[in-house]
Amino acid sequence: MTEIDQSILNDVDMYHDENDTSNEDESVSNSEYTMESMELDNTISYKCACNFEDSEGEAHIYDSSRISTNTFTKAELMSIHLSQLMLQHRIARAAYRDIVQFINTVIRDHDDIMMEPGAKISHGETVDALLKSKSSVKGHEYDVCSSGCRLYGINDDQESCVDCGKPRYKTDPDQSQTPAASMKLMSVGDMLSQMLADPATRELLCYRANRESVAGQLTDIFDGDNYKQLVQQGLFSNPDDIAIGLYTDGFVNQKKGKNSYTIIHCIIFNLDPSIRRHGMYFDDISARLRPLEDFKVGNPSKNIYQPSIYTQLSTFSGSSFFALDELHLIARGIGKFVYDLITVTLTKETKFYYTHPDNTLNTTEYPFHIPRADLVTIGNCITSSRKYIPTSFQGSFDNVFAKIDGTRAVDWLYFLLYLVPTLVVPYLPNRAVKTALLSLVKGCALALQWTLTSELLDEMELYFKHWHSFLYQQVQNNTLSRSVFRPVQHYLVHIPYIIKQQGPLRCYSTRSMERVIGVFSKLIKSKSKGGRNASFLVERFAIHNYTSTAISICDEINLIWPKPYGRESYMDLPNDPSGAQLWEPFHQFVNLNDDSVEGVGGPSVKEALLKYYQRTTGLTGHEFGDSVVVVAARLWMDSTVYSSCINRNVIVHSWLVGTVQFYFQHVDFYGFPHFLAFVEVMKEHDAAGHDSSVPIVKQWSQSTHTLGHQTQPTYAVISVNNICHQVGLVQYPPNGNQFYVIAPYYIFNNNMRITKGNLSIL
Template sequence: MEIDKDISYKCGCHFEDSEGEAHIYYSNRIGSNTFTKAELMSIHLSQLMLRHRISRATYRDIVQFVNTIIPDYNEIMLEPGAKISHGKTVDALLKSKSSVKDYEYDVCPNGCPFQTPSASMKLMSVSDMFSQMLTDPATRELLHYRANRESVAGQLTNIFDGYSYKQLMQQGLFSNPDDIVIRLYTNGFINQKKGKSSYTIVHAVVFNLVLSIRYTNEYLLQLAILPGPKKPTHLDSFLMPIISKIKDLEVHDLVIKSNGVEVCHAKIHLLLAFVCLVAESAKQREKPQTTDGTECTLKIVLLLCDLWKTSKLAILELSTFSRSSFFALDELHLVARGIGKHIYNLITVSLTKETKFFYTHPDDTLSTTEYPFFIPRTGLVTIGNCITSSRPYISVLFQGSFDNVFSIIDSTHAVDWLDFLLYIVPTLVVPFLPNRAVKTAVLSLVKGCALTLQWTLTSELLDEMDVQVIMPLTLYYYIQN
């Protein structure tokens, strides 16, 4: 099915004849005098209610109680219409003061293509959100980290040290200190512990920010939540307004004005897209009824490497599109769920005497072979018991649950698969593998994965990674011959 590429986006910008097609925003800065004291207290109380997941009924009772006992009650009462407000009133107040709005689009509740008008969803405008950030001088200064940062020769510590970014710089992109570089990615979730509806949230990461705050809640932007109960069957159609807006903003400036005078101007560039964001749509085109929506492993890369030749996805028309390197593979999906879970699947296969395995040689001939990753059921039970007995000695800094994955797998998260790969595989799984060559190959792969997780990389480490990842393939070929 063809997706309508002409789906228009919605935003709150203005256009002026003197500025051509630039997207104009008038400065609407929220300052210390924007809210009254009562409004500030209401906002703070609302944040507390959300943080602690207080019910609406309890929220109303607390508001009524607080209005009678607050220390500055007499002072606050001097303000026009002053009182502590309920949640809906606070939400309306914040929306009235902010220039960032949400925009409604027609969608199908069953995840059908974007413009089947059976329901509606709300998307945030990229330009609206960044206009608010650029309006504030302090935030704009934080965004200058990209322009002011200097790379250290021989070290890779940031996206700006990468080949793709440097190549685009040589082409004249990102020349303005206010230009913004972002990454888009999606994440699936349910809104209840045992909920049946599946939702997809679209995030934007602002690379301009220093690493210490780049991924914090305050600066991680949520652009949309795609409604359930099913996953969207054409994810790229839901993303069309976002991508269309970014395509405009990489060509035409986003201009901030105050009292008719330009404060700053910037272009917005999409440098990376998380692999699942595009792979979902690509897989749906290839095998819409047979692919698993949670599958984010290495085999997706093979599809994405040739995607730019055959696909009509709008994201591939961006000036920053750099083929396969445009699609980011993060540690939780590639290393944890990809390689960690894959090794788990390899060692937990069910074998019988009738089961035969065949190895395909380079000349396409087949030979029967022993399964190289076979661990008897008794061995898996022993590994699981060792995991359970070691839990009292695990450091409190450990992020995973460190459960016995051989008995409890449903609640296993990506970080747990990372722990399984880095700690359980080399210490408990490898000793049970059938021969030395297989053990060496698996240990080499684990070491290569551990190297990829370093905060700082050098050319020497990259070479070492290549060696450790290629070695398992070489050893496996040696086993079969």
């Protein structure tokens, strides 16, 4: 038995019920469980190691000598063993690839390594000690209460905790003051100074000082009024000044664990945004934000009994100083709230129903009522739509109506932005509630844009006011409980103001902090001293990050990497080197009259290509003979990789949706090269009946069969520059060939019906 066999058996044993007292030797006589009761369908052909002809007997000799005698090389055996270790320890595939590349580098450089004194690969503890000895980055150890109540300062002479009374020091016969518990803290200023000391990092941090704002646009936190006011006050005058945001959150790393942890996370705004990334009811939508004086001196009438500690900061600006987080407010807050509103028939929840004075519920006039059967239909459509969603959408698109366990914040966000306006809204009982919910979705979608203008902020504010006015009217009509006015609803009203003051919400999202929490949750192993464990991890990460900044380890050891993209792996246009690129693999086709180009007949490609030149140049009647067509698998444009996926295409101010079959380069009649896409175009394009801003398409026309054969697909050749968005398709419930169109964080025009395209323009 091999080691992997044994590990599999061990895994099976883990599921054995130790409390099961049944007799394992007892035979099972019930025919329901015997092998003889199983009937095999002999008409089904099952795959096996051998095939039998009708004239042959079903006999086959299995030769075990092929594997029982070792015929593997030593390298192959080591590879097999490594693969078994990966399975046994559940190592991710990405880590597996990195480990293989590292081992191959060690093999390549074996002779050089063995000439070094004490040559060996060290364990983690040894590496950490080595880096500490070479690095100036270190954590400072502090005494803490063994119950986690408090941290003792450097000059704190207390010998017991003032909260729980536990002694600060262990009982020691030698009378030495050994702390009962301790943890390490890192100086944020220390770590930022280390970053400034590195020339390459210091250059990246100059983004803040060098950027120029575009009038009328909000694209970063430095476009907000708060930052501009701080600059006018003389702050951030030095190009090396660093703007940071501090985030805090609590988390647990075990479902039933007793320990809870608090993370203080720092975002450095000086870096380019592309580097940064990853019971009370408020129905008064006109409520003002808390004035600055309440923070500085307190306001007992508002339960503010002492000044906020943050008022001591020179950058404190009042309510907007705390900003708003899109991940918790819009994604997990509003997204989950809308789900709760529409699933009362599924969850049997009654909190949103209006309660009459006699304690009976008004269920008949509930504005968000969707029958249980319709919710099941919506869930099935979500499941069937997953294959049409490109990877540019980060959500899982799981059926939340079947199971919500494990649903992430980003999944709730995608549910709100893409599934609610397409699948949910059509099932709502009347147009008023449909329009109100669509206003909420549009307002949230605008709030998540990276670039905003004052006009868009005004539009966003109107959407949120419409949504709140609808809810308020329903509460007044006794069809909805006042409990719908939760804090997350109230915060929506303040989003436009916060964006004006601090810039777009996406610039200071907590997504980065949530990713870090995910990392630490898995790495904290201690059950009794989790805080100390976490503090040592912080120091370890800081030292490794500093070392990686100071020394490019991968370059120094010349680590084996996958084959890099060379000049031969992509093509760009000679007159536009900064524009679109076609990426490998490439295939070359010469004769369009005979060749089949990626499964499409050459004549069809040639016809579509001729129509493309007629549309774009206005010339007609031109013919071209055998011309070289270089087909590419992928397109890179606007920092996005497009593969064989659904794309939205704009031609003559009309929109069309199609599936890109392949990309290719073609030289026109005058010798100029073009980057083109060969597209199978959807048969019908329109806007949804419940809202004209939701595009809808059909894969086939209503007459899918003509004279007994299937209608031929419609192909078109387009310039890659006419591709506007990588989109996904959400299945339309009544028709399996009809789909709603969605695009990541994009709001379509108000009336997509006006600009819809038709096949005649191709």
